Amino acid sequence: MNEFVKVATVEEIPPGQGRRVDVDGYRIALFNVGGTFYAVDDTCTHEEASLAEGPVSGEIVACPKHGSRFHLPTGRVLSLPAVRPVNTYEVKVEGSDVLVLPQPRKGVGMPHKVR
Amino acid sequence: MSERIVEERTGAVISREAVEAISARTGEPVWMREQRLAAWGVYESLPLPDPTQEEWRRTDISGLRLDALRALVDGTGPVAAALPPRAAALAGGEERAGLLVQRDGRTVQHVLDEAAQRQGVLFLDLDQAVRQAPDLVREHFLSVIRPDELKFRALHAALRTGGTFLYVPPGVEVTLPLVTSTWLNTPGAGLFPHTLLVAGEGSKVTFLDVFGSDGMSRQTVVSNAAELILRDGAQVRYVAFQDWGANVWEFGLIRARLGRDAALHSLIVAFGGSLVKTDIESKLEGPGSQSEMLGLYFGDGTQHFDFHTLQEHLAPHTLSDLLYKGAVKDRARTVFAGLIRVHPGGQKTNAFQSNRNLILNTGAKSDSIPKLEIMANDLRCTHGSATSRLNDEHLFYLMSRGLTRRQAVQMVVDGFFAEVFDRVPLPRLGEQMQQEIGRKIAEL
Numbered sequence: 057m058n059e060f061v062k063v064a065t066v067e068e069i070p071p072g073q074g075r076r077v078d079v080d081g082y083r084i085a086l087f088n089v090g091g092t093f094y095a096v097d098d099t100c101t102h103e104e105a106s107l108a109e110g111p112v113s114g115e116i117v118a119c120p121k122h123g124s125r126f127h128l129p130t131g132r133v134l135s136l137p138a139v140r141p142v143n144t145y146e147v148k149v150e151g152s153d154v155l156v157l158p159q160p161r162k163g164v165g166m167p168h169k170v171r
Numbered sequence: 172m173s174e175r176i177v178e179e180r181t182g183a184v185i186s187r188e189a190v191e192a193i194s195a196r197t198g199e200p201v202w203m204r205e206q207r208l209a210a211w212g213v214y215e216s217l218p219l220p221d222p223t224q225e226e227w228r229r230t231d232i233s234g235l236r237l238d239a240l241r242a243l244v245d246g247t248g249p250v251a252a253a254l255p256p257r258a259a260a261l262a263g264g265e266e267r268a269g270l271l272v273q274r275d276g277r278t279v280q281h282v283l284d285e286a287a288q289r290q291g292v293l294f295l296d297l298d299q300a301v302r303q304a305p306d307l308v309r310e311h312f313l314s315v316i317r318p319d320e321l322k323f324r325a326l327h328a329a330l331r332t333g334g335t336f337l338y339v340p341p342g343v344e345v346t347l348p349l350v351t352s353t354w355l356n357t358p359g360a361g362l363f364p365h366t367l368l369v370a371g372e373g374s375k376v377t378f379l380d381v382f383g384s385d386g387m388s389r390q391t392v393v394s395n396a397a398e399l400i401l402r403d404g405a406q407v408r409y410v411a412f413q414d415w416g417a418n419v420w421e422f423g424l425i426r427a428r429l430g431r432d433a434a435l436h437s438l439i440v441a442f443g444g445s446l447v448k449t450d451i452e453s454k455l456e457g458p459g460s461q462s463e464m465l466g467l468y469f470g471d472g473t474q475h476f477d478f479h480t481l482q483e484h485l486a487p488h489t490l491s492d493l494l495y496k497g498a499v500k501d502r503a504r505t506v507f508a509g510l511i512r513v514h515p516g517g518q519k520t521n522a523f524q525s526n527r528n529l530i531l532n533t534g535a536k537s538d539s540i541p542k543l544e545i546m547a548n549d550l551r552c553t554h555g556s557a558t559s560r561l562n563d564e565h566l567f568y569l570m571s572r573g574l575t576r577r578q579a580v581q582m583v584v585d586g587f588f589a590e591v592f593d594r595v596p597l598p599r600l601g602e603q604m605q606q607e608i609g610r611k612i613a614e615l
Binding site for chain 2: 078081083104160
């Protein structure tokens, strides 16, 4: 039902960088990982902090406040203090436009819960 | 077409000129005009709240466009008498001693019982009160709230439009409630209603402050303020009932000062608006004063409610009892942060604080931050907070008795809120709240 929304152009977000975008009431952090774009919830699942401002290394972003790390393709949380994964969003690139589908998908994995 | 007229009537953006125009329109005395202009200066000098501050870090106001707001400076043009039916319904069916209806800061209806008039009760539009009871207003207006506390307070003080002045003389008891209904009609406007309630020594009064609007086509900001002044032995019941439409952002403050043995019963009800950040504060300044603080809120869609409460005990033998209950569904978010502060000398204080939140579905979020700051050494304080999801077992039990899921949810939510309803002896208001809650659940 929801449709992809254009949120940025490829040039606006250089590789290894993130940016916060607001789509349909969702606060989303958009990242460029070596040319591939990923989108996750911008707010860290631990406390109020914008993940878009966090340092990115490879496919991992660290929260700028307390250093919780999240795996961008899956949303999986990799380190404390956060214990819950972040939601992810589908991203596609059309020409030089980056589009996001404003429909959160549950991030995978709870490190403290065996599923 | 009416939309077009509204556009023309309210062309001015908020500015110093708008402050002067509002001041000129109401024909107010020089001191108030100067107060407004001083507040405008403060507004211009203060920054927006810093999102890294504890108080603001859970409420994102980066989407706020204050400079696009239009001031309600319209001249003496005719104000259509008919209010939307919902506005009339909001005023409530409660039996009452007086009613003041304001739209966009201008009074469209005003009645006060003869009995209350004979008792010397003043229940007026604040602009009218400045002319009719200048000394009383000057003594109390902005005596509890300072414009330089926050950018929104300064804006409020500079551009205040309309509002209520309620004065109850010493020893006078008004049995029936007095009601002010504030209706917002102009999309993109800034509305700044002010409630000034002065309850004389040993007086007793119930006041309902009702706010509402239809859904707005663009961002509309309300920065309201209520100053409640309770002299020694005064008993006041204050209810703020808010049902704004979509796109309304509210930055409110309700602050009470209580004298010796005064008793305040407040109830804050919040259902509407896109973003609501309201502070509710009781300053217990007189020995033996009591403040009961109740709150009820229900967020749905993408609503954001943020309540900061303060129970400030400055004198011995004071009592405060706070209960805030909220429900959230869809992607709504609520924040409750409550502080009990007992100053040195606040001995033999009893202070209670309780916040309960019910999360109706995944995706909704509720934060609760109870806090204590105690500088006295002989007192009793409790604070507690609990947040939980709907209990599936409860629902299963109810549904096994033949109820639909919706009925079951409604029943659980009604039961959850009943604790608040039961403490407010205003039956019609209770019904109104239940209807609104039912309406919100219907979309589950």
